[in-house]
Amino acid sequence: MTEIPQGESVLIRDVEIGRARVNIRVEGGRIAAIGADVGGEAAVVIEGGGAVALPGLYNTHTHAAMTLLRGYADDMPLQDWLSTKIWPLEAHLTGEDVYRGTKLACLEMIRSGTVAFNDMYFFMEDAARAVDEMGMKAQLAYGFIDLFDEEKREKEIKATEKTVAAIKRRGNPRIRAAVGPHAVYTVSPEGLRWCAEFSRQQNIGIHVHLSETEGEVKDCIEKTGMRPPTLLDKCGCINPRTVAAHCCWLDTADCTLLGDRGAHASHNPTSNMKLAVHRAMPYAWLKDAGAGVCLGTDGCASNNNQDMFEEMKFAALLQKFFWNSQTLLPAEQTLAMATANGAAAMGFDGGRLEKGAAADIVLLDRNAACNTPLHNPVSNAVYSCNGSAVTTVICNGRILMQDRFVPGEEEILAGARTAAAGLLARAAESQTEE
Ligand SMILES: O=c1[nH]cnc2c1ncn2[C@@H]1O[C@H](CO)[C@@H](O)[C@H]1O
Ligand SMILES: [Zn+2]
Structure with a gap:
């Protein structure tokens, strides 16, 4: 088999949702029925054999x-890591690298049950090509970094306009454009204001890093007299279309602001622990304030994989550990962060196993050791399994993986290896030239 058979109608037989064994019918990319009797005929039939069905996962912050940079620079502080290792290597990236790296990321995400992601990076037209081919959903933003320089700002504005136009031109409903002001320490207030205005005009999302480290917050107060969320808000960047990544160092007033504006906070526990940011996103304050709370892996240089099952477990554990509460972020809420809340944050209709919702469906191996016994499927999904328990993934009714088979896997892996080696070779060459 080199391709997976697809059809307008898909019948998934005998899966477990909650405590019930049911069938699922998919029609035209949506869930048409869930229950004992959902009709017999379909273009494609999947035998679930009692597999646990979950909504597809939404990764709301990644690069x-x-x-391609996996394992390239580990065990360093954030600013040092970015300025001495990551940014110098990224300067040598090409569109082809981004295409191949994004294909690898999609492969990894599909293998671990993710159907959609919120991306901020460079050469996003090439990223869009990769997403299109892999059949996932994504919101793609060019990472806007002007470093408080007017000339750079003009360049970033042009690059953002070009990226958004190209993504919109595709006319693919699975792929949306967003604006990506990197953070308050890399983008001037003028740049932030432009991003906010452009996203409003274009009616697209905003994807930003927010209050990741204590240093970011202190420097921002010193320079502007405002905490990062207030500065972003003054520039128009905090609204219901905003996904703010990290949000580690928010205080209660910051959380109230995000809640009042209807913005979404993407929790990235693995990256936060690895980069030792020394504080966990205040999940309870954000939730109480009415802000959206969702989950993301961050890029592979700070994670080092794209497995949202691991992210769920780390989120549930980190919240309990840091905030010293055994009852904080229970399994059901963790799964909601990774599914329905993520879909809401990215403006997609999905992440729910309900009639009428987009057909984003993930099947987990019922007989895997991590799923045995099956007292509580949600508990097993969050606390016991990782992405390797996923056998089948459906996004908007299209089958992206069936029985652990993803079309083109070998070529994707080979392409990524070649791109990673080429990137390092070009960087080394430019060093010897200097
Ligand atoms: O955790 C992080 N904090 C801040 N920046 C990051 C992090 N991870 C990756 N990038 C950087 O954000 C830019 C995206 O356009 C890239 O330069 C990437 O290396
Ligand atoms: Zn990031």
Whole structure:
């Protein structure tokens, strides 16, 4: 088999949802029925054999093509890591690298049950090509970094306009454009204001890093007299279309602001622990304030994989550990962060196993050791399994993986290896030239 058979109608037989064994019918990319009797005929039939069905996972913060930098620079502080290792290497990236790195990220995400992701990086037209081919959903933003320089700002504005136009021109409903002001320490207030205005005009999302480290917050207060969320808000960047990554160092007033504006906070526990940011996103304050709370892996240079099952477990554990509460972020809420809340944050209709919702469906091996016994499927999904328990993935009714088979896997892996080696070779060459 080199391709997976697809059809307008898909019948998934005998899966477990909650405590019930049911069938699922998919018609035209949506869930048409869930229950004992959902009709017999379909273009494609999948035998679930009692597999656990979950909604597809939504990864709300990543830099997908950073898969190429996996293992390149670990065990360093954030600013040092970015300025001495990551940014110098990224300067040598090409569109082809981003295409190949994003394909690898998609492969990894599909293998671990993710159907959609929120991406901020460079050469996003090439990322869009990769997403299109892999059949996932994504919101893609060019990472806007002006470093407080007017000339750079003009360049970033042009690059953002070009990226958004190209993604919109595709006319693919699975792929949306967003604006990606990197953070308050890399983008001037003028740049932030432009991003906010452009996203409003274009009616697209905003994807930003927010209050990741204590240093970011302190420097921002020193320079502007404002905490990062207030500065972003003054520039128009905090609204219901905003996904703010990290949000580690928010205080209660910051959380109230995000809640009042209807913005979404993407929790990235693995990256936060690895980069030792020394504080966990205040999940309870954000939730109480009415802000959206969702989950993301961050890029492979700070994670180092794209497995949202691992992210769920780390989120549930980190919240309990840091905030000293055994009852904080229970399994059901963790799964909601990774599914329905993520879909809401990215403006997609999905992440729910309900009639009428987009057909984003993931099947987990019922007989895997991590799923045995099956007292509580959600508990097993969050606390016991990782992405390797996923056998089948459906996104908008299209089958992206069936029985652990993803079309083109060998070529994707070979392409990524070649791209990663080429990137390092070009960087080394430019060093000897200097
Ligand atoms: O955790 C992080 N904090 C801040 N920046 C990051 C992090 N991970 C990756 N990038 C950087 O964000 C830019 C995206 O356009 C890239 O330069 C990437 O290396
Ligand atoms: Zn990031």
